[in-house]
Amino acid sequence: MKSKTLLTSVMLCLGINGFADGLTYDFESNYSDWGARGTGTTTIELSSEQKHGGNQSLYVSNRSSNWHGAYLTNDYLQAGKTYIFSGYVFATENATINLSLQYDVDGSASYPSVANASVYAYNWTEISGEIVIPEEVENIQAYLQSSTATLSFYIDDFTCTEKVTESVDFSSQISLKELFADYFKIGTAATASEITPQNTKDMILHHFNSLTPGNELKPDALLDQTASISDGDNVNPQVKLPTATKTVLKFCEENSMPMRGHVFVWHSQTPDWFFNEGFQSDGATVSKEVMDQRMENYIKNVIEMVTTNYPNLNIYAWDIVNETFKNAEGVMRDAGSNYTTDGASRWMEIYGDNTFIYNAFTFAKKYIPAGCKMYYNDYNEYIPSKRDGIYALVKDLYEKGLCDGIGMQSHLSTSYPSVDLYKQALVKYASVGCNIQITELDITLADGATYDTQAQMYKDLFDIYKEYKDNISLVAFWGTNDENSWRASGEPLPFANYQPKAAYYRIIEDMELSTKCSTTSADFPINVYPSLTNDAITITAASDFVYQLFDMAGNKVLNGKAEGDANVHISVNGAYVLSVTTGNSIKTFKIVKER
Numbered sequence: 001m002k003s004k005t006l007l008t009s010v011m012l013c014l015g016i017n018g019f020a021d022g023l024t025y026d027f028e029s030n031y032s033d034w035g036a037r038g039t040g041t042t043t044i045e046l047s048s049e050q051k052h053g054g055n056q057s058l059y060v061s062n063r064s065s066n067w068h069g070a071y072l073t074n075d076y077l078q079a080g081k082t083y084i085f086s087g088y089v090f091a092t093e094n095a096t097i098n099l100s101l102q103y104d105v106d107g108s109a110s111y112p113s114v115a116n117a118s119v120y121a122y123n124w125t126e127i128s129g130e131i132v133i134p135e136e137v138e139n140i141q142a143y144l145q146s147s148t149a150t151l152s153f154y155i156d157d158f159t160c161t162e163k164v165t166e167s168v169d170f171s172s173q174i175s176l177k178e179l180f181a182d183y184f185k186i187g188t189a190a191t192a193s194e195i196t197p198q199n200t201k202d203m204i205l206h207h208f209n210s211l212t213p214g215n216e217l218k219p220d221a222l223l224d225q226t227a228s229i230s231d232g233d234n235v236n237p238q239v240k241l242p243t244a245t246k247t248v249l250k251f252c253e254e255n256s257m258p259m260r261g262h263v264f265v266w267h268s269q270t271p272d273w274f275f276n277e278g279f280q281s282d283g284a285t286v287s288k289e290v291m292d293q294r295m296e297n298y299i300k301n302v303i304e305m306v307t308t309n310y311p312n313l314n315i316y317a318w319d320i321v322n323e324t325f326k327n328a329e330g331v332m333r334d335a336g337s338n339y340t341t342d343g344a345s346r347w348m349e350i351y352g353d354n355t356f357i358y359n360a361f362t363f364a365k366k367y368i369p370a371g372c373k374m375y376y377n378d379y380n381e382y383i384p385s386k387r388d389g390i391y392a393l394v395k396d397l398y399e400k401g402l403c404d405g406i407g408m409q410s411h412l413s414t415s416y417p418s419v420d421l422y423k424q425a426l427v428k429y430a431s432v433g434c435n436i437q438i439t440e441l442d443i444t445l446a447d448g449a450t451y452d453t454q455a456q457m458y459k460d461l462f463d464i465y466k467e468y469k470d471n472i473s474l475v476a477f478w479g480t481n482d483e484n485s486w487r488a489s490g491e492p493l494p495f496a497n498y499q500p501k502a503a504y505y506r507i508i509e510d511m512e513l514s515t516k517c518s519t520t521s522a523d524f525p526i527n528v529y530p531s532l533t534n535d536a537i538t539i540t541a542a543s544d545f546v547y548q549l550f551d552m553a554g555n556k557v558l559n560g561k562a563e564g565d566a567n568v569h570i571s572v573n574g575a576y577v578l579s580v581t582t583g584n585s586i587k588t589f590k591i592v593k594e595r
């Protein structure tokens with residue numbers, strides 16, 4: 001069970017969703033906008049045999065492949081917008097019916113799924129879902145299909161509406177990046193589609209000063225097989241800039257958002273052809289000598305492509321090598337393809353030992369721009385045997401001058417690991433003397449855990465991070481809001497639907513914010529004076545300001561606007577966070593009232 005109190009307060013804070021006029025199809029008189037999917041075989045027609053509403057529905061028959069079905073096209077479906085689909089489907093046998101989108105990106109079709117419906121024979125079943133259409137895609141359509149290739153089915157009362165979300169005012173949330181400015185960067189990770197909504201862009205710019213692209217700089221996104229075969233001379237893999245990569249890099253460059261590059265050398269999300277003779281999908285595995293040249297050229301080509309196209313982009317760190325150790329052991333992965341044997345590494349197939357890691361750092365050092373730091377990144381980094389393996393590797397790399405630091409991914413759960421076990425790893429890594437970045441932090445709720453349990457673990461971790469602030473340059477969450485997390489069902493982040501959860505308030509709780517704060521900067525003079533005789537707190541500022549007072553559960557106690565000065569009355573003992581905003585600046589104070 002989650003904290004009901006907190007959920008209630010979050011619900012009250014949600015933006016109200018409005019719905020523009022959308023598309024509605026009752027199939028009573030026509031099926032304009034709809035077509036048959038499945039050339040020459042599939043048919044669609046109005047039918048009075050079955051209907052959810054009215055007298056008719058759309059009947060889809062003569063299918064012979066899973067992807068055959070009915071599609072919808074209308075200019076109402078546009079790139080960069082969010083849509084809610086809803087409809088009813090019917091079949092005379094049990095089956096799964098799927099609703100998906102199709103659109104073209106970089107000249108090839110993409111087929112993201114919107115929703116699945118488990119249809120029971122002779123029962124109309126609702127199929128509904130929400131989806132963001134990324135920017136810069138074209139030829140958009142929605143379609144219904146079934147994994148039962150020959151299934152005939154009916155569709156009725158189908159609607160599509162654009163989701164118009166009210167913009168969230170993030171100025172009421174204490175900015176994490178500003179609060180921790182004297183400690184470390186606060187980062188997040190996002191894919192191109194995640195940053196499509198304006199609210200997500202605003203949230204990232206308000207709270208974070210480091211962004212890691214979720215997928216857009218991984219080898220499978222950048223490697224170009226066709227160009228590598230034609231122009232790669234077997235040793236020089238060619239790279240490309242996909243639309244999704246451009247979207248994220250452009251966002252960071254235009255907003256002066258520092259970026260973490262992720263990742264050059266990894267066993268996963270790296271196509272098998274990259275390791276094969278002639279860059280062929282069925283080629284024999286290349287030698288170490290050839291792979292060394294490919295690795296060096298790949299790193300060189302990616303860095304050149306990015307710096308040429310985004311000269312003002314600040315990539316301040318790169319994960320050079322990622323996840324070379326076994327899942328929970330201090331030894332390298334088994335040889336093989338990760339696409340056929342989960343967890344296997346073609347790097348290990350070619351090199352047989354960890355020398356490819358050393359080579360990767362050696363090559364990266366030749367091409368990485370001045371000032372950009374190089375990291376070894378891994379997960380389950382707190383499990384003792386794996387921890388010790390990572391420690392030995394990074395210590396050696398660091399002492400050889402090849403590596404600047406270690407990335408602790410920190411994908412955790414409220415039930416494992418213990419904060420103490422996690423701290424042991426961090427302390428051990430800190431003893432290397434290298435920098436540490438917390439690169440992918442999230443904490444899923446274990447069975448029965450509450451938001452309060454999660455919040456306490458976040459707080460305990462941040463206490464450790466603050467203690468080791470001299471070693472740590474970044475604490476990054478893997479994602480923005482729970483809804484878009486790769487572990488969404490575990491609700492692992494400090495924000496949900498753009499609103500702070502208990503974890504957020506516990507993270508900021510013990511920041512050393514004075515109740516008496518002298519001038520913070522020339523253009524933002526704010527003073528806060530608690531009265532010694534009554535329950536007032538006086539805020540004075542040189543210009544108009546907005547103030548908000550929160551209790552430690554994250555509930556807004558009061559807020560207001562003032563010119564020059566204001567008295568805030570706090571009648572209940574306890575700890576509070578006072579946020580004062582003037583212009584584009586925000587200053588926060590922790591206030592403890594004990595009278």
Ligand SMILES: [Ca+2]
Binds near residue numbers: 026056057156
């Ligand atoms: Ca109907």
